[in-house]
Amino acid sequence: MQFPAYRPRRLRKNENLRRMVRETDLSVDDFIYPLFVTPGEGFKKEISSMPGNYQMSIDLIVEEAKEVKDLGIPAILLFGIPEVKDEAGSEAYAEDGIVQRAIRAIKKEVSNLLVVTDVCLCEYTSHGHCGIVRNGEILNDITLELLAKEALTHAEAGADIVAPSDMMDGRVAAIRSNLDENGFQDIPIMAYSAKQASAFYGPFREAAESTPQFGDRRSYQMDAANSLEAIREVALDIEEGADIVMVKPALSCLDLIHVVKQEFGYPTAAYNVSGEFSMVKAAAERGWIDERRVVLEILTGIKRAGADIIITYHAKDAARWLGE
Numbered sequence: 148m149q150f151p152a153y154r155p156r157r158l159r160k161n162e163n164l165r166r167m168v169r170e171t172d173l174s175v176d177d178f179i180y181p182l183f184v185t186p187g188e189g190f191k192k193e194i195s196s197m198p199g200n201y202q203m204s205i206d207l208i209v210e211e212a213k214e215v216k217d218l219g220i221p222a223i224l225l226f227g228i229p230e231v232k233d234e235a236g237s238e239a240y241a242e243d244g245i246v247q248r249a250i251r252a253i254k255k256e257v258s259n260l261l262v263v264t265d266v267c268l269c270e271y272t273s274h275g276h277c278g279i280v281r282n283g284e285i286l287n288d289i290t291l292e293l294l295a296k297e298a299l300t301h302a303e304a305g306a307d308i309v310a311p312s313d314m315m316d317g318r319v320a321a322i323r324s325n326l327d328e329n330g331f332q333d334i335p336i337m338a339y340s341a342k343q344a345s346a347f348y349g350p351f352r353e354a355a356e357s358t359p360q361f362g363d364r365r366s367y368q369m370d371a372a373n374s375l376e377a378i379r380e381v382a383l384d385i386e387e388g389a390d391i392v393m394v395k396p397a398l399s400c401l402d403l404i405h406v407v408k409q410e411f412g413y414p415t416a417a418y419n420v421s422g423e424f425s426m427v428k429a430a431a432e433r434g435w436i437d438e439r440r441v442v443l444e445i446l447t448g449i450k451r452a453g454a455d456i457i458i459t460y461h462a463k464d465a466a467r468w469l470g471e
């Protein structure tokens with residue numbers, strides 16, 4: 148079709164026309180809102196690099212969860228900051244760990260809100276790595292058992308979905324079989340499948356107090372330059388039993404979100420990460436961008452790329468804006 152027979156502007160003339168032919172509809176149903184739970188009571192501390200996001204004690208997380216639910220957001224993603232960190236990240240898989248207690252409290256007080264839990268060791272280890280460390284190396288296979296144990300304690304506490312973010316090889320299979328053996332065959336796994344070693348995670352490390360004490364995470368997170376490897380990672384996780392696959396970060400990986408969705412047709416999540424959030428916030432604070440329009444455009448773009456689920460710190464604001 149050619150001009151002048153085809154004039155694309157005909158269908159852009161007014162908002163009703165644009166609404167009618169719009170291909171991507173962003174909805175509150177797409178969102179997961181991350182929360183950071185910390186010990187104490189009545190404790191609430193803003194994460195300085197992520198305005199409007201807080202570390203909160205369990206009592207306040209419960210209140211926050213209610214607010215999230217009232218905004219129509221279907222799920223939260225819980226990260227825990229433990230009282231004490233150690234070499235083995237023991238609180239990650241303790242029955243009375245911070246996340247396990249938070250799940251129980253939320254499940255008791257808030258109905259009809261999905262609780263997704265981050266399954267990893269980095270928030271709980273003294274060295275800040277996602278696996279067990281020996282002689283400066285992050286060991287894969289002995290970490291799997293601990294991750295499987297962690298996921299099981301989350302399920303036992305009432306988690307609806309477990310989300311391993313560690314990027315150890317074989318962890319989805321280890322978690323799946325441990326859940327199945329213990330009667331949790333119906334708990335889905337949302338796997339961080341193509342998770343890149345990204346500089347965009349900077350502000351999150353303040354939020355989760357999970358900065359590695361030596362080296363970096365490039366020996367287990369993916370090289371940001373690779374897309375064929377991303378496909379292999381996703382294929383591996385699906386084969387091991389992942390129900391939802393994830394690409395992280397989102398904005399610099401829109402191509403990966405697209406290709407993963409096209410290739411596998413699986414429910415695909417994208418993590419609109421802390422650094423992506425903070426850049427928007429910083430520019431908006433300076434009056435350089437229209438925050439509302441930019442956020443909705445970014446989230447729509449992530450969905451258009453192929454994401455069914457968007458984990459985003461903008462979720463509460465976006466839910467309000469979409470509701471207006």
Ligand SMILES: [Zn+2]
Nearest residue numbers: 267269277313
């Ligand atoms: Zn980790």
